[in-house]
Structures are given as C-alpha cells and as structure tokens.
Amino acid sequence: MRIFNTLTNKLETFKPIHKDTVNMYVCGPTVYNYIHIGNARPVIFFDVVRRYFEHMNYTVNFVSNFTDVDDKVITKALEDEMSEQEIANKFIDAFYRDAQRVGSSTKYLAPRVTEYMSSIISYIERLIDKGYAYQVEGDVYFRVTKITDYGVLSGRKVDELKAGTRIESNDKKESPLDFTLWKKTDVGITWPSPWGEGRPGWHTECVAMINDIFGGKIDIHGGGSEIKFPHHENELAQNKALEGADIANIWMHNGQLNIDDKKMSKSEGRVILVKDLDYDYMGFRLFTLSTHYRSPINYTDETLTNYVKEWEKIRRVYKQSFYTLDLKDALEVKAEQSPMLKGIELKFMDAMDSDFNTANAITELQNLVKHTNQILRKKDTEAELKSAIELFDTFFKILGLNPGVTKLSASDKAIYMAWHDARKNKDFDKADRLREQLQSRGIL
RNA sequence: GGUCCCGUAGCCAAGUGGCUAAGGCAAUGGACUGCAACUCCGUGAUCACCGGUUCGAAUCCGGUCGGGACCUCCA
Numbered sequence: 207m208r209i210f211n212t213l214t215n216k217l218e219t220f221k222p223i224h225k226d227t228v229n230m231y232v233c234g235p236t237v238y239n240y241i242h243i244g245n246a247r248p249v250i251f252f253d254v255v256r257r258y259f260e261h262m263n264y265t266v267n268f269v270s271n272f273t274d275v276d277d278k279v280i281t282k283a284l285e286d287e288m289s290e291q292e293i294a295n296k297f298i299d300a301f302y303r304d305a306q307r308v309g310s311s312t313k314y315l316a317p318r319v320t321e322y323m324s325s326i327i328s329y330i331e332r333l334i335d336k337g338y339a340y341q342v343e344g345d346v347y348f349r350v351t352k353i354t355d356y357g358v359l360s361g362r363k364v365d366e367l368k369a370g371t372r373i374e375s376n377d378k379k380e381s382p383l384d385f386t387l388w389k390k391t392d393v394g395i396t397w398p399s400p401w402g403e404g405r406p407g408w409h410t411e412c413v414a415m416i417n418d419i420f421g422g423k424i425d426i427h428g429g430g431s432e433i434k435f436p437h438h439e440n441e442l443a444q445n446k447a448l449e450g451a452d453i454a455n456i457w458m459h460n461g462q463l464n465i466d467d468k469k470m471s472k473s474e475g476r477v478i479l480v481k482d483l484d485y486d487y488m489g490f491r492l493f494t495l496s497t498h499y500r501s502p503i504n505y506t507d508e509t510l511t512n513y514v515k516e517w518e519k520i521r522r523v524y525k526q527s528f529y530t531l532d533l534k535d536a537l538e539v540k541a542e543q544s545p546m547l548k549g550i551e552l553k554f555m556d557a558m559d560s561d562f563n564t565a566n567a568i569t570e571l572q573n574l575v576k577h578t579n580q581i582l583r584k585k586d587t588e589a590e591l592k593s594a595i596e597l598f599d600t601f602f603k604i605l606g607l608n609p610g611v612t613k614l615s616a617s618d619k620a621i622y623m624a625w626h627d628a629r630k631n632k633d634f635d636k637a638d639r640l641r642e643q644l645q646s647r648g649i650l
Numbered sequence: 651g652g653u654c655c656c657g658u659a660g661c662c663a664a665g666u667g668g669c670u671a672a673g674g675c676a677a678u679g680g681a682c683u684g685c686a687a688c689u690c691c692g693u694g695a696u697c698a699c700c701g702g703u704u705c706g707a708a709u710c711c712g713g714u715c716g717g718g719a720c721c722u723c724c725a
Contacts, residue, residue, distance in 0.1 A: 362653065
C-alpha cells in the first residue's frame with residue numbers, strides 16, 4: 207500500500223516500524239468551542255485510515271490529543287466564569303458527541319496536555335541541556351537556527367521566513383523564528399517549572415506525548431494542512447534536536463474544507479458547527495470522503511444535498527437486500543460471490559491502497575449499488591444477495607458508514623406479507639394503508 | 651511582498667504521458683409499475699487560454715487569466 211508522505215512529497219510504500227503494527231498520532235482539537243465541519247474532516251479521514259489498516263489486519267495504536275491548555279481555553283474560561291478544566295471537559299464531551307455523530311470511533315487514547323505536564327517540562331529541560339533552547343526571564347524559546355534544515359517539512363527556507371515582515375517581533379528572542387516552549391504568565395491556570403510559574407507553548411505537547419506514549423518514532427503523524435507550518439515543522443525540529451531524527455516515518459496532511467471557496471472564518475460569519483449541521487450525518491461523511499483527502503473540499507448546500515441523496519440511495523438498496531433475505535429467513539444463507547462482485551471488491555481495495563483514494567473507493571461502492579439493484583430485480587438470488595450484503599458490510603466498515611438496518615420484527619414481517627397479499631389481490635386501498643405503516647416503520 | 655496549490659461536462663469528482671477522459675447528481679428519451687416512490691437501460695466534454703517538449707499531453711515545461719491557502723500558536 208502506498209501513502210503520500212508530505213515530508214518527501216512522494217508516494218511511498220508503507221512499511222511499519224514494528225511488524226503488523228501501525229503507530230499513529232493525529233493532532234487533535236483545542237477544546238474551547240464546539241468543532242465545525244472543517245474540524246470534522248481529519249476526524250473522519252484519519253478514522254478511515256485506522257479502519258483500513260485494521261481491515262488489513264494491522265494492530266493500530268491510534269492516539270489523538272486534546273489541547274486543554276491554551277490562550278483560547280483560558281480566555282473562554284474567563285468569559286464563561288468557569289475553570290479551564292470545566293471548559294475543557296465540556297468541549298471534550300461535545301467533541302466526542304460530534305465525532306460519533308459523523309461516524310468516527312472515539313475509542314482511542316486521547317491524552318490531554320494537563321495530564322502530561324511533567325513530560326513536557328522534562329522534554330523542555332532536555333532541549334535546554336542540549337543547547338537547543340534558552341531561557342529568558344521565565345520564558346523558554348527554541349533555538350531554530352541550530353536546526354540546519356528547518357523548513358524541510360513545509361517547504362520553506364529560513365531566509366524566506368526571516369524576510370517575512372509579518373513575524374511578530376519579540377526582543378527576548380534571539381531570532382524572530384524562535385518559538386515559545388514555555389511562557390511565563392500569571393493569567394489563568396499555571397504550573398510550576400524550573401523557570402517559574404507559567405504554561406507550555408503549543409508545539410511541544412505533541413512530540414512530548416508521542417515520546418512518552420510510543421517511546422520513539424511513530425509510523426504516521428497526521429493533521430490538517432494548515433498546521434504543517436509552523437506546528438508540525440516545530441515538532442520535527444524539536445525531535446531532531448533531541449533524537450537527531452524525525453518523529454514520524456510518514457507525515458500526512460488533509461486539505462481544508464471551505465465554504466463558498468473560502469476558509470471558514472468566525473469573524474466573517476462563515477462557520478458551520480457539526481452539531482448544527484441540519485443534514486444526515488452519514489451523508490456528510492460520504493461528502494467528505496468523496497474528494498481525495500489532500501484536495502480542498504468546497505462546501506455548498508447543493509453539494510451536500512447531493513451526497514445526502516446518494517447516501518439514501520446506498521442505504522436503500524442495502525436495506526432492500528437485507529429485508530429481502532430477512533423476509534425469507536435467509537439471512538444466514540451461504541454467500542456466493544460472483545466475478546462481478548469480486549471485481550468490485552478488488553477495485554475498492556486498490557483504491558484504498560493508493561493513498562486512501564476514498565473517492566475511487568466510493569465509485570466502487572456505487573458500482574455495488576447498481577449491481578445489487580440488478581440482482582434485486584431477478585429471482586432466486588439469495589446467495590448472490592448475501593454476497594452483496596457482505597461486501598456492503600465490508601465497505602461500510604472501512605469507510606465508517608452505518609446504514610442502521612436491523613432485523614425485522616414479527617409484526618413488521620406480518621404487515622409486509624399483508625401488504626404483499628393486498629397488492630396481489632388488487633385491494634389497493636388496503637395496500638396503501640399497509641404501505642403507509644411500512645413507511646412509517648422505515649421499512650419501505 | 652514571499653512561498654505553494656488548484657482550474658476536467660449545468661453541479662460534484664477520478665484520472666498526472668499512450669486504448670473511444672471513470673463514477674455520481676441534475677436534465678432528457680425509454681423500460682418497469684394499480685398509483686406514487688424506487689430501480690434499470692440509453693443520451694453529454696475540443697480537460698481555463700496561448701506557446702513549447704514528445705511518435706503521442708488533461709497529465710511534463712514556459713507564459714497569460716482566474717480562484718485559494720500559508721508566511722499570524724487559524725483544524
């Protein structure tokens with residue numbers, strides 16, 4: 207299987223560091239607000255990455271953090287007259303609800319910065335010991351100029367960065383590119399450190415936690431493309447300083463989700479929160495996976511509506527297939543996979559093997575829909591239908607789509623049979639009444 | 651200002667040197683049908699523009715126009 211490595215800008219054949227295991231870390235949210243639909247994109251995509259590796263029988267150690275120490279958290283806590291911890295807990299709960307809404311698993315290790323404070327402090331101490339960081343009046347900064355190839359991940363050159371006049375000037379820093387590892391402050395929650403009361407900068411938490419949890423280099427480090435610089439660049443720099451090597455074998459970055467072709471912006475009123483999305487969430491998930499993960503997605507109501515309809519179509523044929531077998535008590539029939547279905551399966555897996563090309567994988571899901579609809583029009587196809595259902599189940603599991611179809615109850619079946627008989631006897635008034643019942647039960 | 655990405659049918663979107671440029675939505679013709687819904691079959695593209703490299707370009711190179719992102723602890 208091949209994955210695009212943002213560090214080398216090339217497709218690379220995936221080779222795990224430890225046999226049959228994938229260690230991956232995805233930068234998680236700062237928990238000061240509800241997540242918006244752009245935040246949901248990596249939550250969905252990297253969930254699919256994990257699912258596909260698991261389908262390939264890897265053991266996946268998936269870790270995604272919560273940044274619960276941050277200026278924004280502190281500001282929000284002051285505004286709402288709550289503690290930072292209360293704010294964090296509130297929005298972590300909300301995050302889990304939203305992740306579940308869009309079909310992503312929440313059963314993974316989710317370390318919080320506040321739980322790893324001693325690791326972060328000792329990590330900074332080691333950077334100082336090695337001469338890669340320096341203390342000024344209770345602040346600690348990273349000495350970027352000591353990293354010779356700084357900018358390698360984001361494709362920037364130190365000279366160009368220095369030339370940028372927009373970098374905030376700070377007299378305490380040796381170089382404007384140096385970034386904060388520890389910030390002296392008495393605003394909001396603080397921790398004691400060898401440099402005094404304060405709190406850590408953003409860029410250390412991920413490397414410190416990765417080292418603490420995984421004990422070294424991981425296979426995949428992921429996140430949104432907008433945090434490639436400076437956040438991931440700085441993580442890489444810190445790890446090079448301490449270990450002389452990269453923190454991850456492969457860096458993966460997903461493209462952004464825009465609205466009206468522009469980045470979401472709270473100040474311009476261009477934000478849609480996941481919890482406020484007034485559409486079917488599976489349709490939304492399908493929408494986000496229908497574009498290759500490295501490309502930007504443009505959100506419009508029209509586009510999302512199309513994918514919601516598409517999901518209904520997928521779900522409908524699955525439901526019909528499932529109920530067709532259920533009504534015949536044939537759900538446990540032995541599946542017989544046709545060459546056609548085998549071909550669809552192979553192409554689906556090929557697409558996933560090619561840098562998680564979910565767009566092409568979904569095309570195969572659509573082929574399966576069409577083919578299954580053709581099977582449904584024929585008679586005596588239980589074994590073939592069963593095979594189609596199994597393939598749907600496989601695809602759904604990998605993509606994290608859930609049709610929510612369960613076995614019919616005895617009364618469901620009775621109504622269905624009565625409807626069938628009424629139509630057969632041309633008692634259409636009765637048939638229409640029964641049809642309404644079936645529709646209200648979600649069977650038709 | 652600097653760096654980078656993108657521009658494929660009305661819409662969404664794959665394809666990044668080689669058969670007639672996938673797939674979906676919409677539209678339209680047909681089939682199925684008690685009605686409706688669903689579903690199936692058919693119908694659509696000089697790949698933004700100009701020039702170059704090549705036997706061959708949507709794909710590589712240069713330019714033009716248009717859109718966007720990053721350089722601000724913004725997912």
